[in-house]
Amino acid sequence: NAGVMQNPRHLVRRRGQEARLRCSPMKGHSHVYWYRQLPEEGLKFMVYLQKENIIDESGMPKERFSAEFPKEGPSILRIQQVVRGDSAAYFCASSSSLPGRQGIIETQYFGPGTRLLVL
Amino acid sequence: GQQVMQIPQYQHVQEGEDFTTYCNSSTTLSNIQWYKQRPGGHPVFLIQLVKSGEVKKQKRLTFQFGEAKKNSSLHITATQTTDVGTYFCAGRVSGGYNKLIFGAGTRLAVHP
Numbered sequence: 418n419a420g421v422m423q424n425p426r427h428l429v430r431r432r433g434q435e436a437r438l439r440c441s442p443m444k445g446h447s448h449v450y451w452y453r454q455l456p457e458e459g460l461k462f463m464v465y466l467q468k469e470n471i472i473d474e475s476g477m478p479k480e481r482f483s484a485e486f487p488k489e490g491p492s493i494l495r496i497q498q499v500v501r502g503d504s505a506a507y508f509c510a511s512s513s514s515l516p517g518r519q520g521i522i523e524t525q526y527f528g529p530g531t532r533l534l535v536l
Numbered sequence: 537g538q539q540v541m542q543i544p545q546y547q548h549v550q551e552g553e554d555f556t557t558y559c560n561s562s563t564t565l566s567n568i569q570w571y572k573q574r575p576g577g578h579p580v581f582l583i584q585l586v587k588s589g590e591v592k593k594q595k596r597l598t599f600q601f602g603e604a605k606k607n608s609s610l611h612i613t614a615t616q617t618t619d620v621g622t623y624f625c626a627g628r629v630s631g632g633y634n635k636l637i638f639g640a641g642t643r644l645a646v647h648p
Contacts, residue, residue: 452638459542459624459640460579473635508578524569525636527578 421446421511421528422491429534430499438494438531442511449492450525451477451484454506466492499535506530538563540627542639550647555612557642559625566628568601568608569636574621582610615646 422441430436442449451463462476466486477484481499486492496503510525539562549555559568567586571579583592585601585608592599598611608625622643626636 450636460626460638462635462637465635510579524581524584526581527571530578 421526423509423528423531427532431536433498436496436499436533438507439491440509441491443526446511446513448512449486450510451494452508501535504535506532538629538637540637540639542625544642546643548645549615552614555615557610557623559608559639561606561627563629565605569626570610571624572621617646617648620646
C-alpha cells in the first residue's frame with residue numbers, strides 16, 4: 418500500500434519562474450493538506466482540499482499561490498513568480514475520515530516533501 | 537488566532553537522560569496528535585489523545601493530555617540516539633474540521 422507520494426523531491430527555480438508541486442494521496446484518501454516548513458521552523462498549514470473543492474485556504478498567501486485537487490490525478494500546489502522567501506520544504510498530507518467526527522482517529526499521513534530552492 | 541505553543545525549542549541530553557516537551561493551546565482542543573520528524577525526513581504520526589486527562593504509553597514514550605484539554609506533554613525515559621529528531625504536537629480545535637494547528641516543535645539532540 419503506497420504511502421503519500423510527492424514529486425519532485427527537490428526543485429530548483431530562479432526568481433520569477435513557476436513552481437509546480439504534486440501530491441498523490443494514499444489510496445482511498447480523499448482529503449489533502451499542504452504545509453510549508455521553513456528551515457528550523459514548524460509546519461504551517463496552507464490549504465485543505467477535497468476532490469474538486471478547496472475547503473480551507475486560510476493559510477495560503479493571497480497572491481502567487483494556488484492549489485487544486487482535480488477529480489482525476491494528483492493535487493497540485495502552484496507557486497507563480499517565485500521569490501527567495503518561497504524556499505522551503507512543502508509537505509502534503511492525506512487522510513481518509515470525514516471532517517468533524519469527534520473521537521475518530523483522523524491521522525494525517527505525510528509525504529516525503531518537496532524541497533524548493535529559489536535562486 | 538488559534539495557537540499552539542511548544543517548549544522548549546531545543547533540548548540537548550546525554551544518552552540515558554529523560555526528556556520532556558510541552559504543548560499549550562490558547563483554546564480548548566478536541567484532540568491532540570504528536571508527530572516525530574527525523575532530520576531531513578517528514579513528520580510521522582506517533583499518537584492521538586482525545587479524552588481529558590488521558591495518558592498513553594508507547595515503550596519509553598509517555599503522552600499526556602491535560603484535564604482542560606488545553607495542554608499536552610511527551611516524556612521520553614532514558615533517551616537513546618534513535619530518539620533524535622523534532623517532536624511536534626498538533627491540536628485540533630473543538631468544533632473544527634480536520635485542520636491541525638502545529639506547535640513549532642522541540643528539537644531533541646542526544647549525545648552518546
